[in-house]
Amino acid sequence: MINMHKIMKNRLALSTVITTLIILVVSVLLAGVVTYFAINVVSTRVQQESLAITHTHIWVDASGNAIGALVITNTGGRDVVINQIAVRGQPIMPSGAVYYPTADTTPATDLTKSSATALSAGTASTSPIVLASGKSEQVFIVAPGSVSAADIGASVAFTIFTAQASYYSETNVQASTTSLA
Numbered sequence: 001m002i003n004m005h006k007i008m009k010n011r012l013a014l015s016t017v018i019t020t021l022i023i024l025v026v027s028v029l030l031a032g033v034v035t036y037f038a039i040n041v042v043s044t045r046v047q048q049e050s051l052a053i054t055h056t057h058i059w060v061d062a063s064g065n066a067i068g069a070l071v072i073t074n075t076g077g078r079d080v081v082i083n084q085i086a087v088r089g090q091p092i093m094p095s096g097a098v099y100y101p102t103a104d105t106t107p108a109t110d111l112t113k114s115s116a117t118a119l120s121a122g123t124a125s126t127s128p129i130v131l132a133s134g135k136s137e138q139v140f141i142v143a144p145g146s147v148s149a150a151d152i153g154a155s156v157a158f159t160i161f162t163a164q165a166s167y168y169s170e171t172n173v174q175a176s177t178t179s180l181a
Helices: 002-048 113-117
Strands: 051-060 066-074 080-087 090-093 098-101 122-124 129-131 136-142 155-162 166-175
Touching: 051 155, 066 080, 066 129, 066 155, 066 166, 080 136, 129 136
Parallel strands: 051 166
Antiparallel strands: 051 066, 066 136, 080 090, 080 129, 080 155, 098 122, 098 136, 155 166
């Protein structure tokens, strides 16, 4: 009788260990599945938004007047709202002088100073810019980021902010032989 009692006692002890191991394995697997799902959702949403910043320029004339120009292209699969544009880390848009053409135009060649100084053909931006998927927008910035004639040859950064990400591009400040005012 004593031997039977020991066997029954050992059998119950083993089932407690196995139950604990099963609970542990299930909880680790569940945590792994939740983590995988969260990473998948986040990475899928981030991959849908993509901007290309090209044709970046900043021109400064002898008087210290500066104009910046860039082209923003939405290469992602969904529309993007550009909330802010910063030059040298200083927010320019929506409060600063940012202009863009009223028609959706992608330049066939690089932007020029003459296209940047013809700002009257554009629309002043006081609110976020909505950029449809596959579309481009020329953006011109008057007096970008306290750039002056002393900065000619220096690198200056453009940062474009959306709800999901920020996009960064650098350009060298160029001298302008004609007046930009």
